[in-house]
Amino acid sequence: MIGPQQEATLAGVARLLSAPTEHGPGLAAHRAHFGPLPAPGEAGLIDPVTRSGLRGRGGAGFPTGRKIAAVAAAGGRPVVVANGCAGEPVSGKDHVLLELAPHLVLDGALAVATSLGADEVLLCVHRGDPIAPSLRVAVAERGEEGRAARLVEIPGRYAASEESALVNFINTGTARPTAKPPRPYERGVGGRPTMIANVETLAHVALVARYGADWFRAVGTADSPGTTLVTVGGAVAYPGVLEVALGTTLGEILELAGGRTGPVGALLVGGLGGGWLPAEPGAAVRLDHADLRKAGAALGVGTVLAMPAGVCGVTETARIASYLAAESARQCGPCMFGLPAVAADLWSLSGAAGDPMTIMRRLRRRLGLLPGRGACGHPDGFARFVRGALDTFADDFRGHAHGRPCPGDGRAWLRLPASGDSTPAGWR
Ligand SMILES: Cc1cc2nc3c(=O)[nH]c(=O)nc-3n(C[C@H](O)[C@H](O)[C@H](O)COP(=O)(O)O)c2cc1C
Ligand code: SF4
Structure with missing residues (x-):
């Protein structure tokens, strides 16, 4: 099967981050590396994305295929919203992805829009985010192809990037979450069924659309298939964002980031809405929704932060x-x-x-x-x-x-x- 290489490398497994950086993030370089985005088949994206087992990368790990199906079932002309706000202050993954592979995210959002018959695609980032100007360039490149997307800048509060807050902001100008029901998939932007997904989730959708569900599941675990972006930080030699196969242990992830720089007291996993684990036996826990939940944490937005011993x-x-x-x-x-x-x-x-x-x-x-x-x-x-x-x-x-x-x-x-x-x- 053709596809971005998925061999284990020093940096984990490169899929989303497989494009060579020297050619830049422009549309031509993107197409040269990933190939054209195929039109979704007659059955659309629901079947391949559901079979891929892809779960949302925005925090809750909701099955993406089920979400697309729910929006389709709600009827009417839907809207697609890509959540690139990266509201978790300890997570850098969405920024890295939007910087290195903005067109993979737009591919995913536009593929979902085509599959659902949506005529509006909105890419949300926090207001004043330094990434906004380069995203405007990427969005304009797609406009030249006659495929419209629009950048929306949201107030920079933690809760303002929750999905109903995004809808509320786009509809009324106030970015506070609203009571559910209705959920956005039922009634969202402009009162229409709205598919809201994290930007990393959409980038994986773009790969599933190209290479298929079996390719996607070739790495990862049964519960949590595929690769994921992780933000590794704290007491490690090379803090940053890595792409790893789900199922990699937390200890292996610390090693991929150059190893511990000293004794570690605890691991903060999944972001501020995730959870703490003791450094040992936490290091042996796999990055997998079920395993992390069993251990008392959550995969959340995929951060692994090593807190040095000696911090209270x-x-x-x-x-x-x-x-x-x-x-x-x-x-x-x-x-x-x-x-x-x-x-x-x-x-x-x-x-x-x-x-x-x-x-x-x-x-x-x-x-x-x-x-x-x-x-x-x-x-x-x-x-x-x-x-x-x-x-x-x-x-x-x-x-x-x-x-x-x-x-x-x-x-x-x-x-x-x-x-x-x-x-x-x-x-x-
Ligand atoms: C307080 C709060 C803040 C959130 N901030 C973000 C965010 O910055 N980016 C994001 O993708 N999801 C965020 N979420 C999750 C979204 O509500 C939504 O579930 C997500 O964008 C759906 O994407 P997914 O299905 O691809 O995971 C937040 C949720 C809560 C409760
Ligand atoms: S919507 Fe309610 S629960 Fe959510 S952050 Fe605001 S006050 Fe808290």
Whole structure:
């Protein structure tokens, strides 16, 4: 079978990132490497994408074939939205993909549009993203072929790139998530069924359209087939974005990034909505939805960050929880009251303020109240993240509770952006 090479290389398995970079990301170089995009057969893309087992790369891992089928079944003239906002501040994969292979993403979006009979394709990025000018060039190149796509710039808030927030912004100019139902596949942009997919997901669709479902499944696991982009960072020699076969272990991924630069205390996997794992036995866990869920984390947006030993897990969790609480849209109960209260409890434990046993009991009770109660999945990701911390850093939490000296050296580890403008203007 012809196709971009999929041999194991030092950088993992190159499919999405297989094009030689010296020819640039233009349309002619893209076509020379990947070949023309075939017109979808009579049955469209639903069958090959479903058989490929492709799962969304935007966080939740939803089966992409099922999503395309749901949009098709909703009837009417659909819209396709490519989510390139890369809202997770610890993930760089969507940026790298949009920089190196913008036409693979556009191929996927346009192929889905053709298959669904959609006449509008929107590519969303955060406002002011430095990638926007080069994407405008790529979109214009496709316009010359008579295939329209449009770039949409979304306010730069964490929750503004959730799918219903994108629809809300395009329809009303406010990027806050909305209550479901209706979900975008039922009624989205302009009230029409809307297929929203992460840009990496669409780039994989472009490869499935060219090379087929069997080719796609030739690497990866039964539960999570194919390759995926991972952002590797923290205590590794060469932090960056790699393409690996799903099923690669977290330890192998650290090795592909040049190996650990010192003792590692824990792994933060899947982004801020993913979860913590202890460095050992976490390194043996495979990058696979089912395996990571069993271990207490989530594949999420495919980040693998190695936290150095010597960083306090309690304080680090409190810092990240405060960031996530500040980045919510503050319109649902769990985000208005629950997230800030949990973050405050974590800071109390970190600073040994108050009775630790009472705080711990309250924290667990509050965490139990968060999942499933917001208009979007933000509180669910937050709760998973904090619960994972309670397990992974159980010794640190016990030590803080019993007034033992903190094993941390006072360092703040993860670099987080400043929180955005939380007034209504920040969402427009
Ligand atoms: C708070 C929040 C923020 C999100 N931000 C992004 C994002 O920046 N990019 C993205 O692709 N998906 C993001 N998602 C997931 C989207 O809602 C949506 O599920 C995704 O774009 C669908 O793509 P997929 O099926 O290809 O994974 C976010 C979800 C939540 C709850
Ligand atoms: S759950 Fe939180 S982030 Fe999601 S819509 Fe409600 S307030 Fe906003």
